[in-house]
Amino acid sequence: MTNKLTKESVLAALSKVQEPDLHQDLVTLNMVKNVEITGDKVSLTVMLTTPACPFRARIEREVKEAILSIEGAKTVDLKMDSDVPNDGRMRGLVSMPIRNAIAVGSGKGGVGKSTVSVNLAVALAQAGARVGLMDADIYGPNTPTMLGVEKLPPPNGQRLIPADAYGIKLISMGLLVKPGQPLIWRGPMLNSAIRQFLGDVDWGELDYLIIDLPPGTGDASLSLAQALPLSGAVIVTLPQLVSLEDASRGLNMFKQLEVPILGIVENMSYLDLPDSTRMDLFGSGGGERLAESTQTTFLGKVPIDQNVRIGGDTGKPIVVSHPESPVAIALQEIAQKIAAKVSVAALSGKNELPISIVD
Numbered sequence: 001m002t003n004k005l006t007k008e009s010v011l012a013a014l015s016k017v018q019e020p021d022l023h024q025d026l027v028t029l030n031m032v033k034n035v036e037i038t039g040d041k042v043s044l045t046v047m048l049t050t051p052a053c054p055f056r057a058r059i060e061r062e063v064k065e066a067i068l069s070i071e072g073a074k075t076v077d078l079k080m081d082s083d084v085p086n087d088g089r090m091r092g093l094v095s096m097p098i099r100n101a102i103a104v105g106s107g108k109g110g111v112g113k114s115t116v117s118v119n120l121a122v123a124l125a126q127a128g129a130r131v132g133l134m135d136a137d138i139y140g141p142n143t144p145t146m147l148g149v150e151k152l153p154p155p156n157g158q159r160l161i162p163a164d165a166y167g168i169k170l171i172s173m174g175l176l177v178k179p180g181q182p183l184i185w186r187g188p189m190l191n192s193a194i195r196q197f198l199g200d201v202d203w204g205e206l207d208y209l210i211i212d213l214p215p216g217t218g219d220a221s222l223s224l225a226q227a228l229p230l231s232g233a234v235i236v237t238l239p240q241l242v243s244l245e246d247a248s249r250g251l252n253m254f255k256q257l258e259v260p261i262l263g264i265v266e267n268m269s270y271l272d273l274p275d276s277t278r279m280d281l282f283g284s285g286g287g288e289r290l291a292e293s294t295q296t297t298f299l300g301k302v303p304i305d306q307n308v309r310i311g312g313d314t315g316k317p318i319v320v321s322h323p324e325s326p327v328a329i330a331l332q333e334i335a336q337k338i339a340a341k342v343s344v345a346a347l348s349g350k351n352e353l354p355i356s357i358v359d
Contacts, residue, residue, distance in 0.1 A: 004070070004071050004072055005037060005040070005042070005070050005071065005072035005073050006037070007035050007037060009070050010035050010037070010042055010044070010067060010070065010073075011027050011032065011035065013066040013067060013069060013070055014026050014027050014032050014063060014066055014067070015027040015028070016066060017059070017062045017063055017066050019031065019049075019055075019059070020055045020058070020059075021049075021055070021340050021341075021343070021344050022049070022344060022347065022348075026046065026059075026063070030047075031046055031047045031048070031049075032044060032045075032046060032047075033045040033046070033047055033081075034079075040072055040073060040074035040075065041074065041075045041076075041077060042067050042070075042073055042075070042076050042077070043076075043077040043078075043079075044063075044067075044076075044077075044078060044079070045078075045079040045080075045081050046059065046060070046063055046078065046079070046080055046081070047081050047082060047083050048080060048081070048082040048083075049082065049083070049084065049085055049340075049343035049344075049346075049347065050082055050084050050127075050129065050207075050339040050340060050342075050343045051082040051084075051124075051127040051128035051129050051207075051339075052123070052124050052127035052128075052129060052335055052336045052339040052340070053082070053336065053339070053340060054333070054336035054337060054340055055340075056080060059080075060078060060080055063076075063078060064076045064078060082128065082129075084099050084100065084129065084207040084208070084339075084343065085099065085343055085346040085347050086099040086100070086346060087099065087100050087101075087231045087342065087345065087346040088346065089101075089229035089230075089231070090229065091198075091228055091229060093195060093198040093199040093227060093228065094198050094199065094203060094228075097205050097206070098132070098203065098205075098206045098209045099205075099206065099207050099208070099346075100207065100208050100209070100231040100342045100346065101208075101209045101211065101228055101229070101230050101231050102208060102209070102210050102211065102230070102231055102232055102233070102234060102262065102338065102342065103211045103213055103221075103224065103225075103230050103232075103233040103234070103254075103259070104116060104117040104120070104210060104211065104212055104213060104233070104234045104236060105213040105215075105221060105233055105234070105235060105236070105250050105254070106213075106215050106235065106236045106237065106246070106247060106250055107215070107235075107237070107243075107245070107246025107247045107248065107249045107250035107251075108215050108243060108246035108247075109140075109215035110215075111215075111236050111237055111238050111243055111247075111267055111268075112236060112267040112268060112302075112308075113212065113213070113215065113236045113267075114135075114137065114142055114143055114146060114212050115146065115267070115308060115312060116234075116236050116265055116267060116302070116331070116334075117133065117143070117210055117211075117212035118133065118143055118146045118147060118212075118312075118317050119317045119318060119319045119328075119331045119335075120210055120234075120331065120334065120335045120338065121133040121168045121208075121210040122166045122167070122168060122317045122319050122320060123319045123331055123332045123335035123336075124207075124208055124210075124335050124339060125166060125167035125168045126166075126167065126319065126332075127335070127336075127339075129207040129208055129339070130204070130205060130206050130207045130208075131167070131168045131169070131206065131207065131208050131209075131210065132162065132168065132169040132170070132171075132203050132206045132208070132209045132210070133147075133168050133169070133170045133171075133209075133210050133211075133212065134171055134172075134197050134198075134209060134210070134211045134212070135170070135171065135172030135173065135174065135212050136194055136197065136211050136212060136213050136214065136224055137212055137213065137214040137215075138173050138193055138194075138214065139214060140214065141172045141173040141174030141175075142174065142312075143170060143172050143174070143212055144163070144170070144172050144174040144175050145174070145312070145313070145315065146311075146312045146315065146317065147163075147165040147166065147168075147170060147315055147317070148165060148314070148315020148316065149163045149165050149170055149172075149175065149315070150175075151163070151175060152171075152175045152176070156202055158200070159200055159201065159202045160200055160201045160202065161201075161202055162201055162202070162203065163175060165315075166317065166320055169203060169204070169206070171197050171201050173193065194223045194224050194227055194228075195223075195227050198227060198228055208339070208342075211224060211228075211230075221250075221253065222257070225254070225257040225259055226257075230259045230260075231260070231262075231342050231345070231346070232259065232260040232261065232262035232341075232342060232345070233251075233254040233259050233260070233261055233262060234262050234263060234264075234265060234299065234338060235247050235250055235251050235254075235261065235263075235264045235265070235296075236264075236265045236267050237264060237265070237266060237267070237286065237287050237290065238266070238267060238268055238282045238286070239266055239268075239269055239280065239282045239284055239285060239286035239287060240282040240286060241286065243282070243286070244286045244287075244289070244290050247264070247290060248290060248294070251264075251290075251294060251296065260345065261294075261296050261297075262297065262299070262338055262341055262342065263291070263296060263297035263298060263299035263337070263338070263341070264287050264290055264291045264294075264296055264297070264298055264299060265287070265299050265300060265302065265334055266286065266287025266288070266298075266300070266301045266302065267302045268281070268282055268302065268303075268304050269282075269284075269287070269301035269302060269303055269304075270284070270301070270303050270304065271303065271304040272303060272326070281304065287301065297337075297341070299334045299337050299338065300330055300333055300334045300337070301330060302327055302330045302331060302334070303326050303327055303330065304327075305318065305322075305325060305326070305327040307321060307322050307325065307327070308327055318331070319331055319332060
């Protein structure tokens with residue numbers, strides 16, 4: 001037992017509870033709020049750096065254990081809240097604050113980049129974050145189909161109102177042109193469209209803006225990086241060699257643009273068969289090898305599941321339709337790691353920081 005129950009003894013006990021990613025205690029980080037004592041009951045709020053904190057349950061458990069170790073403390077009324085830090089980058093084209101902007105890219109098409117973008121955005125929103133999704137894949141805008149959105153709400157004066165789906169705000173060229181209409185655009189037109197997506201859309205205040213980039217290293221990626229300072233980029237790849245070579249080019253493009261690399265996601269990593277065996281349709285371990293060779297964080301593997309395709313066709317992301325499936329769990333954990341890494345970087349002022357692996 002420690003000292004008797006006072007606000008000071010509560011703070012002293014909590015000064016021994018560490019935030020695993022930031023490697024400092026909760027009191028030093030000013031994460032402990034509204035401490036009140038009523039008899040043998042302690043009420044308080046712990047303010048996390050992201051609602052998608054991968055260590056939420058661990059922090060909650062350790063806070064309660066620390067308080068109950070104080071003499072006289074019998075019950076704990078703990079509220080877990082969050083305040084996502086701003087990365088500090090100036091985004092003059094956007095009228096309302098976007099605290100963090102995360103690009104999802106790939107060196108080639110067909111790797112499931114849009115699927116990953118959509119499910120990451122929805123997973124962050126499910127955790128309680130304010131999330132926008134900008135479909136910057138101007139030539140192949142398919143996020144509206146994946147989210148079951150057919151049109152935008154009426155504009156507010158001169159500004160577009162993003163669509164709402166599963167708690168996220170969405171803007172896409174697919175909602176601004178007729179279905180099936182080809183977009184035969186040159187670079188300057190792409191640049192103009194991306195700037196309009198930023199400056200002419202009423203995003204409101206966002207914790208995270210997820211940007212689904214077109215494949216490759218062309219005009220759209222360059223225009224976006226120049227128009228919108230990015231918190232970081234996520235690279236999506238398949239395990240196979242050809243995909244890894246293209247992903248490496250995409251990764252190096254972001255490095256040349258001085259965009260921090262948040263990590264690599266290996267999509268379609270394996271297929272679990274009914275007889276409990278595992279088939280590596282596209283090879284094995286390629287994403288991890290790429291991360292190791294480029295000294296980049298490996299964010300995780302996403303297995304193959306036909307429900308991903310079904311959900312994409314019917315407008316129900318797998319984190320919504322099958323939240324307990326291995327694919328959904330993998331995507332939720334990847335979202336947590338990305339959110340944690342962005343918060344660590346924002347609070348430390350550093351772009352490349354290690355992120356602990358969830359226990």
